[in-house]
Amino acid sequence: MGLSKLDPRTKLVWYALMIYFSLSCQTTVQLGSVLLVCIMASFILTRSLKQYKSMIMILVLLGLQILIVQLIFCREGVLIYQWGILKIYSEAIPLAITGILKASLIFFASMQFFTSASPQEFTLMLMKFKVPYRYAMLAGLSVRFFPLMKAEYISIMDSQRTRGLKMESVWDNLKSIIPTFLPFLYRAVRRSTETALAMELRGYGRSRTRTFSSALAIKQYDIALITAMLLVMIISLTSKVLPLI
Amino acid sequence: METIAKINIERLVFPHEEKPVLKNICFEINQGDFIVITGGVASGKSVLLHSITGAIPHYHKAELTGQVTILGNDLQDMHLNKMSDYVGYMMQEPQNQIISLDVYEEVAFGLGNLEIPLQQIDQTVKNTLEFVGLAGYENRQTASLSGGEAQRVVLASVLALNAPILILDQPTAELDPQGRDELYRRLALLNKTKNLTIVLVMDRIEEVLNYANRVFYIQDGEIVRQYAPEEYYKDQIEQRRERLKNNIFFHTGNVVPKEIVAEMINVTYQYKNNLQGCADINLEIYKGDFLSVVGLNGSGKSTLAKLLIGLMKPSKGEIKVFNQPLTKENLPEIRVHTGFLFQNPDYQIFASTLEEEVGFSLKLRGEQNEVIDQKIDECLRFVGLQNYKKMHPQRLSRGQRQLLALASILVNDPNFIIADEPTSGLDENQGYMIMDKLFALAKNGKTILVITHDLTMARNYSNRLVAMHNHRIQLDISIKDLDKHLATLNAIGLDFHNIISFREHSCK
Amino acid sequence: MKEKLVRTDTKALVGAVIIGIVFVIMEQVTGRIDAVLDPTLLLLNGTCWAFFTGLIVLMYKQPAGIIAGLVEAIVAMATAYSPLAFFFLFANTIGSIVYSLIAMKFSMEKLSHHILAQIGCTVTGNLCVMAGLIYVIHLDWKIALLSSCITALVGTIVAGILTKSVYGSLRKSALL
Numbered sequence: 006m007g008l009s010k011l012d013p014r015t016k017l018v019w020y021a022l023m024i025y026f027s028l029s030c031q032t033t034v035q036l037g038s039v040l041l042v043c044i045m046a047s048f049i050l051t052r053s054l055k056q057y058k059s060m061i062m063i064l065v066l067l068g069l070q071i072l073i074v075q076l077i078f079c080r081e082g083v084l085i086y087q088w089g090i091l092k093i094y095s096e097a098i099p100l101a102i103t104g105i106l107k108a109s110l111i112f113f114a115s116m117q118f119f120t121s122a123s124p125q126e127f128t129l130m131l132m133k134f135k136v137p138y139r140y141a142m143l144a145g146l147s148v149r150f151f152p153l154m155k156a157e158y159i160s161i162m163d164s165q166r167t168r169g170l171k172m173e174s175v176w177d178n179l180k181s182i183i184p185t186f187l188p189f190l191y192r193a194v195r196r197s198t199e200t201a202l203a204m205e206l207r208g209y210g211r212s213r214t215r216t217f218s219s220a221l222a223i224k225q226y227d228i229a230l231i232t233a234m235l236l237v238m239i240i241s242l243t244s245k246v247l248p249l250i
Numbered sequence: 251m252e253t254i255a256k257i258n259i260e261r262l263v264f265p266h267e268e269k270p271v272l273k274n275i276c277f278e279i280n281q282g283d284f285i286v287i288t289g290g291v292a293s294g295k296s297v298l299l300h301s302i303t304g305a306i307p308h309y310h311k312a313e314l315t316g317q318v319t320i321l322g323n324d325l326q327d328m329h330l331n332k333m334s335d336y337v338g339y340m341m342q343e344p345q346n347q348i349i350s351l352d353v354y355e356e357v358a359f360g361l362g363n364l365e366i367p368l369q370q371i372d373q374t375v376k377n378t379l380e381f382v383g384l385a386g387y388e389n390r391q392t393a394s395l396s397g398g399e400a401q402r403v404v405l406a407s408v409l410a411l412n413a414p415i416l417i418l419d420q421p422t423a424e425l426d427p428q429g430r431d432e433l434y435r436r437l438a439l440l441n442k443t444k445n446l447t448i449v450l451v452m453d454r455i456e457e458v459l460n461y462a463n464r465v466f467y468i469q470d471g472e473i474v475r476q477y478a479p480e481e482y483y484k485d486q487i488e489q490r491r492e493r494l495k496n497n498i499f500f501h502t503g504n505v506v507p508k509e510i511v512a513e514m515i516n517v518t519y520q521y522k523n524n525l526q527g528c529a530d531i532n533l534e535i536y537k538g539d540f541l542s543v544v545g546l547n548g549s550g551k552s553t554l555a556k557l558l559i560g561l562m563k564p565s566k567g568e569i570k571v572f573n574q575p576l577t578k579e580n581l582p583e584i585r586v587h588t589g590f591l592f593q594n595p596d597y598q599i600f601a602s603t604l605e606e607e608v609g610f611s612l613k614l615r616g617e618q619n620e621v622i623d624q625k626i627d628e629c630l631r632f633v634g635l636q637n638y639k640k641m642h643p644q645r646l647s648r649g650q651r652q653l654l655a656l657a658s659i660l661v662n663d664p665n666f667i668i669a670d671e672p673t674s675g676l677d678e679n680q681g682y683m684i685m686d687k688l689f690a691l692a693k694n695g696k697t698i699l700v701i702t703h704d705l706t707m708a709r710n711y712s713n714r715l716v717a718m719h720n721h722r723i724q725l726d727i728s729i730k731d732l733d734k735h736l737a738t739l740n741a742i743g744l745d746f747h748n749i750i751s752f753r754e755h756s757c758k
Numbered sequence: 759m760k761e762k763l764v765r766t767d768t769k770a771l772v773g774a775v776i777i778g779i780v781f782v783i784m785e786q787v788t789g790r791i792d793a794v795l796d797p798t799l800l801l802l803n804g805t806c807w808a809f810f811t812g813l814i815v816l817m818y819k820q821p822a823g824i825i826a827g828l829v830e831a832i833v834a835m836a837t838a839y840s841p842l843a844f845f846f847l848f849a850n851t852i853g854s855i856v857y858s859l860i861a862m863k864f865s866m867e868k869l870s871h872h873i874l875a876q877i878g879c880t881v882t883g884n885l886c887v888m889a890g891l892i893y894v895i896h897l898d899w900k901i902a903l904l905s906s907c908i909t910a911l912v913g914t915i916v917a918g919i920l921t922k923s924v925y926g927s928l929r930k931s932a933l934l
Binding site for chain 1: 303304305309329330331332333334337338339341343345346347348351354355358359360361362363364365366367371392393404407408411435451505556559561581582585586588589590592594596598599600601610611614615644658659662
């Protein structure tokens, strides 16, 4: 069964389950296993993990940051090393590892969910949740305009560079924010005014409903999967809450 | 002919402004009309269109005294999203009007909003795409369309709604000659065969006047004259001849430029995705040249310009500007003496006043305030914007913003000016204004390189023409020899015949 | 009062998405600078966040503020830009609502109005991020609080001044 066959609502519940696990699991083994399951799910359904490649570098940087922060500030466990005011405690590394795993799981699951469905599917899902179509259709608009506007920002930077604006060092980049951001903002406002006018003049928001070229129909296996995932969450929650009562 | 719209605007005033943008407008639109609206910079052409679409006063706030009715309905009482029953509206930039990811969804967008059954939508999308010459494009991603194709998709999505009036605001201002010709032929066909009423603000005179039946000339918000197309044609030819009288300088060939300002030696550029940008470019640009680089979209013209200013580094070959290789070290110095005018002035305008905008690069260079003020005045006067010094640049019209961008680069007193499609997005009058300014600079000894797909302008202003095709230079000729190369140019999609016939027509 | 809080016309909704995209791109730009200057505090990123949260509300009111915030958070997640973008979902929404509620009480003509609205926005927004720092990366709450306070303080002052100036310029431009 391919990823495209799953209903976006199934994917949403899966995403919620992953976020729940990332916040509720505390041990390295638990978090590691959930992360592995999450990655495997992507691999089985899409036969590729290529799109997640861009995450690796960011995760390495974040991992390093978490590790350094924990080494400097963690005060749990026993003191294992001291050099001047720098004190390293025994819990620093385990805490850093669980922190990295949690962040990775949230990061991976978020990307997995938000790249798993087409904008049209997101729109239809939102409409199933009774969001009016005037709002639900905005999902597609952001996917359409993001690459266009990114290219436009590069053109703006080029344009200012030819006027003598330097963009080599970090300091240059800091100084170039305003001269590149403002044209971008003005241009964006012009664009949104034109786009909204074009949409309205083609009847956007004329009625409460509209005809879509496809529809969402939840299937038996989707219902089964959603029920199973909700059950897992309920059981896990109950087992955590019951001892407290 | 049946009257389908009555436009009666006594006064139209924008908030916080005293001067009306439109006044004493009174005309009727008959079914089957093909009306062309033209006029000078900021004369109120687009505002008039907005009043017919209902965008004014429903979308852009303005105080309108008078009445605009379409098929007997007063627009004042109509909601904007119901206007699709009466008018279809198409603007200049197709990318701002396309909101879907694929062509089918785009054409079906309006139909879906009207709650038309899916089966009927499928059929209408198919028929409309066929009509605009894009049969089988349903699954194409909108991001992958060329400018001309994108504008035809917009046309299809508007036509699909079957409104009796089609309103277009400079619909081909950003297209190359091929795209422009395609679009106008479709519009003419619609007008003739389906009796569709068309009202448009004109971008280029050549094509559209062949199809129009009425021409309105607007000045300061008022329709000062109504022409028959032939009459307007003649009038324009006269004006153009007058304008070009001053350009004898180049056409006589008195100037023999020798000193090399820039040269490209065996330059090739390949984009990261392996797409070819430019291949084997050998070009010498001489002092005093007014060189036009022409070619269809995607032929490599803009890449060539960006290579010359160092925004891209050649994959192969060498570029020298002012006898210096274009290296990282030389670039800042080269850029001080080289001005680059982008196609879209909005890519650079960021300040809150015109003077601040023009003075920006001088401030970057640490010039003294008195020098800056003097230069600002000089440059704003040169482009004719001296009276707007304290105004917010975004309040200017598109043509005026392009002039402002030109002033901002002139402030550095560059010896070499590269302009990448400087008239794109402008109507003919505004385009001529920019070209006149560049011409005046060339007469004062500056070297000008213009990237353009406007063949009329290339012919009328330059002394040399470089034609690009498939990323290579196909021709590099003196403009005097143009007539000898018409067949070659035609073979690469650059039809200069149209211009010739236009000129011949004027001589009769 | 309602018209100072809510705008549901198409211009505002589309504007929210498009300015939301500007928001994401500028967060990426400032993020790259922060990565070199202050990788742990992310002061520029935080200021940029506060600035956009305020500016969008001033330009298009609600629900545009929330929509733009969601666009920012979701695009950041879908493009793998920020590992903690999940928490932006809450920070952006809550920060934007609080900004709106404060801004509707004032004329927003004076700098003090902008600063007050930004205080509400940055404090609530940074609280959400602080929760993320504590629960996800197990940062000590005192350190998380200190880091959030610094970001909120800088964000309030710099973004307050910037929103006033940029919004003023936008109004002068007659583009809105």
